[in-house]
Amino acid sequence: MGEDCPRAVTGRSSVRVGLIFGCRRIDFRRERARKNGNHSPRAKNQIWPAQELRMLRQLLVGAAVSACNIVIHALVMAAVVRVVHRATLLSPIRPWRHLSVVMIATVMVLMAAHLSEILVWSGCYAIVGATPPGADRVYFAFGNYTTLGYGDITPVQDWRLLGPLTAMNGVMLFGWSTAVIFEVLRRTMRRVDLLVEPK
Numbered sequence: 032m033g034e035d036c037p038r039a040v041t042g043r044s045s046v047r048v049g050l051i052f053g054c055r056r057i058d059f060r061r062e063r064a065r066k067n068g069n070h071s072p073r074a075k076n077q078i079w080p081a082q083e084l085r086m087l088r089q090l091l092v093g094a095a096v097s098a099c100n101i102v103i104h105a106l107v108m109a110a111v112v113r114v115v116h117r118a119t120l121l122s123p124i125r126p127w128r129h130l131s132v133v134m135i136a137t138v139m140v141l142m143a144a145h146l147s148e149i150l151v152w153s154g155c156y157a158i159v160g161a162t163p164p165g166a167d168r169v170y171f172a173f174g175n176y177t178t179l180g181y182g183d184i185t186p187v188q189d190w191r192l193l194g195p196l197t198a199m200n201g202v203m204l205f206g207w208s209t210a211v212i213f214e215v216l217r218r219t220m221r222r223v224d225l226l227v228e229p230k
Contacts, residue, residue: 085189089189089190089191089192089193089196090192090196092155092159092190092193093192093193093196093197093200094196096151096152096155096196096200097196097199097200099151100151100152100204101200101204103144103147103148104144104148104204104207104208107140107143107144108207108211110140111137111140111141111211111215112211112214112215115133115137115215115218115219116218118133118219119218119219119221119222126222129219130219130220133215134212134215134216134219137211137212137215138212141211141212144208145176145205145208148176148200148201148204149169149172149173150169150172152175152176152193152197152200153168153169153171153172155193156168156171156172156190156193159190159193160187160190161186161187161190161193162184162186163184163187166184167184170184172197175194175197175198175201176197176198176200176201177201178198178201178202180194180198
């Protein structure tokens with residue numbers, strides 16, 4: 032039934048063993064390495080490139096989505112600063128009401144910008160399949176972007192770096208928004224002080 036096996040040993044560390052359905056070559060060094068949990072250099076060369084390529088793919092995707100969000104935020108910031116600059120040139124009858132309106136509008140626009148950026152990350156998760164089946168991607172993107180991280184949803188193994196990249200992008204953009212809010216407040220307050228200052 033099986034294939035004839037030569038009787039001679041075909042190497043110092045290997046032997047041909049006759050089985051019922053054929054022959055099998057047993058490499059005792061490889062068997063010992065497997066039992067001890069060691070891998071041969073050839074096995075390592077096969078494992079590491081795959082891991083590095085997987086990591087590089089995640090970094091490239093994360094960098095592309097982060098760049099897209101930075102462009103969105105930059106456009107919104109430019110529009111906010113321009114509108115506030117024009118608004119400060121007006122002479123409102125009630126300066127403090129003007130200040131309240133400007134600050135509320137600024138914060139609302141910035142919140143809308145952050146919401147759109149979270150949706151961009153959610154779309155990225157859907158495209159690459161970064162979340163388990165049935166998971167709420169928008170909720171997962173919110174948790175990562177705001178660095179809240181309940182931990183009830185975890186990314187799949189091949190895309191686990193997208194979570195930290197989302198958090199890094201969110202922290203940076205939140206800091207940018209905070210700086211713009213203070214700048215808007217400073218400009219508007221300066222205008223209000225000029226208007227309420229007694230002549």
